Amino acid sequence: MADPEISYFELQAYVGTTKHMGGFETTKALIELCHIGKDTYLLEIGCGVGATACYLAKKYGCRVVGVDISEAMIARSNERAQREGVEDSVEFRVADAQDLPFENALFDVVIGESVLTFIKDKQRVVGECARVTRPGGYVGLNEELWIETPPAPMVEHVRHIWDIKPDIPTLEGWMALLGGAGLRDVVVRTYKFSTRRESSQIQRYGFQDMWRMFYRTLFLYVKNPTFRKYMAGRRYLPKDLFEYLGYAIFVGRK
Numbered sequence: 051m052a053d054p055e056i057s058y059f060e061l062q063a064y065v066g067t068t069k070h071m072g073g074f075e076t077t078k079a080l081i082e083l084c085h086i087g088k089d090t091y092l093l094e095i096g097c098g099v100g101a102t103a104c105y106l107a108k109k110y111g112c113r114v115v116g117v118d119i120s121e122a123m124i125a126r127s128n129e130r131a132q133r134e135g136v137e138d139s140v141e142f143r144v145a146d147a148q149d150l151p152f153e154n155a156l157f158d159v160v161i162g163e164s165v166l167t168f169i170k171d172k173q174r175v176v177g178e179c180a181r182v183t184r185p186g187g188y189v190g191l192n193e194e195l196w197i198e199t200p201p202a203p204m205v206e207h208v209r210h211i212w213d214i215k216p217d218i219p220t221l222e223g224w225m226a227l228l229g230g231a232g233l234r235d236v237v238v239r240t241y242k243f244s245t246r247r248e249s250s251q252i253q254r255y256g257f258q259d260m261w262r263m264f265y266r267t268l269f270l271y272v273k274n275p276t277f278r279k280y281m282a283g284r285r286y287l288p289k290d291l292f293e294y295l296g297y298a299i300f301v302g303r304k
Contacts, residue, residue, distance in 0.1 A: 058213040063122035068098030070164030071297040073251035084190040095147040096165030100127025107139035117145035170216040180231040200294040233302030243292035
């Protein structure tokens with residue numbers, strides 16, 4: 051396999067993982083707040099390698115469509131659906147969350163996990179999520195936010211570590227985006243960084259998945275000097291970062 055492009059998301063696609071703050075524990079909280087069940091028809095934007103979408107199909111038996119702008123991510127998602135035996139319940143498509151290729155009021159629930167943080171026109175994406183949600187349905191997001199206004203050098207360091215080019219909103223900024231899309235009865239849960247919650251990410255994957263990720267990462271580190279340089283430049287987080295940076299679940303009804 052050719053070396054992947056050295057960027058945050060292309061590396062995740064190559065390794066076969068999807069990362070967001072709060073781990074699997076926060077994913078389950080998002081699922082609960084969106085009232086997802088057997089009869090739910092759900093869209094996941096920025097589905098990454100398909101871990102959440104496949105979990106939903108397997109655990110709840112609901113129908114799921116996952117979209118991602120990365121062809122490599124969609125390829126990994128289809129591989130996962132086949133491995134987990136849910137290919138009849140899950141569909142994955144290459145699509146831009148800013149221009150969703152679906153008719154109005156199609157889905158019962160639309161979710162995204164650490165997707166809008168990386169997109170400049172967040173209002174457009176929230177608007178698209180609301181557009182394709184049926185009246186009375188839910189739009190649920192898990193996204194990073196600034197708990198307090200950070201020092202400028204910290205902002206730039208965070209941009210560099212996670213390849214985040216747009217600004218990260220505050221709680222008020224995120225609430226304005228959901229309100230601007232006409233969502234109502236918004237439920238918010240804010241979180242600070244927790245090692246315990248982050249470690250729950252491991253629950254998303256089985257032993258074979260974890261071994262596969264480890265092997266691919268090790269292979270890259272040994273064989274690719276560009277990867278080693280990329281990782282060396284992101285080795286250290288800014289001091290006191292998580293006094294400023296947190297995340298939140300937002301769930302609104304259409």
